[in-house]
Amino acid sequence: EDQVTQSPEALRLQEGESSSLNCSYTVSGLRGLFWYRQDPGKGPEFLFTLYSAGEEKEKERLKATLTKKESFLHITAPKPEDSATYLCAVRPGGSQGNLIFGKGTKLSVKP
Amino acid sequence: SAVISQKPSRDICQRGTSLTIQCQVDSQVTMMFWYRQQPGQSLTLIATANQGSEATYESGFVIDKFPISRPNLTFSTLTVSNMSPEDSSIYLCSSGGITVRNEQFFGPGTRLTVL
Numbered sequence: 001e002d003q004v005t006q007s008p009e010a011l012r013l014q015e016g017e018s019s020s021l022n023c024s025y026t027v028s029g030l031r032g033l034f035w036y037r038q039d040p041g042k043g044p045e046f047l048f049t050l051y052s053a054g055e056e057k058e059k060e061r062l063k064a065t066l067t068k069k070e071s072f073l074h075i076t077a078p079k080p081e082d083s084a085t086y087l088c089a090v091r092p093g094g095s096q097g098n099l100i101f102g103k104g105t106k107l108s109v110k111p
Numbered sequence: 112s113a114v115i116s117q118k119p120s121r122d123i124c125q126r127g128t129s130l131t132i133q134c135q136v137d138s139q140v141t142m143m144f145w146y147r148q149q150p151g152q153s154l155t156l157i158a159t160a161n162q163g164s165e166a167t168y169e170s171g172f173v174i175d176k177f178p179i180s181r182p183n184l185t186f187s188t189l190t191v192s193n194m195s196p197e198d199s200s201i202y203l204c205s206s207g208g209i210t211v212r213n214e215q216f217f218g219p220g221t222r223l224t225v226l
Binding site for chain 1: 112115141142144152153154155156159161167203205207214215216217218219220222
């Protein structure tokens with residue numbers, strides 16, 4: 001069964017304190033791993049798609065990496081505006097393009 | 112990237128009634144998806160809507176409860192029928208590109224409360 005597990009469930013950081021969020025997955029034929037940011041009351045905002053092990057992508061203070069079993073979202077020197085829930089999702093092989101989501105990591109960055 | 116809008120943004124409905132949610136994409140897309148996000152939970156796929164064919168429903172979701180229309184490549188509707196308080200949730204529309212490899216974008220969601 002295709003499955004996505006994110007850890008930790010919640011993470012509290014001080015401004016400037018770098019850390020990583022984990023997304024482990026089991027999927028038949030990965031056709032993309034997706035990271036989204038979701039603010040309260042809003043839809044998920046697309047951040048990255050990774051397609052193959054070893055791939056890395058960066059956007060401002062965020063960097064996503066991918067291995068055959070997991071993905072990490074590294075946050076460097078976070079700011080309070082980075083506070084949000086970060087969702088990881090996979091697109092299984094044989095799907096019509098739909099995604100399977102993890103439960104997310106709620107990040108709080110204190111000034 | 113695709114820009115997706117949804118109507119209504121929120122609604123409070125009575126038990127037993129139905130609500131139709133509209134989703135509009137600013138460009139043509141092959142696939143449109145409807146997800147549900149229950150309070151404190153992550154997203155669960157309800158169905159995949161292809162233009163010109165019937166929607167494909169995930170396990171636990173049926174057409175009589177969640178009928179979907181997809182009249183063209185930029186628009187879809189989801190109806191939540193005969194609502195109960197358990198249907199209170201955020202309903203999200205999402206689009207896929209011309210190829211399955213493309214990124215998937217989400218609308219702002221419709222927050223539904225059933226009394």
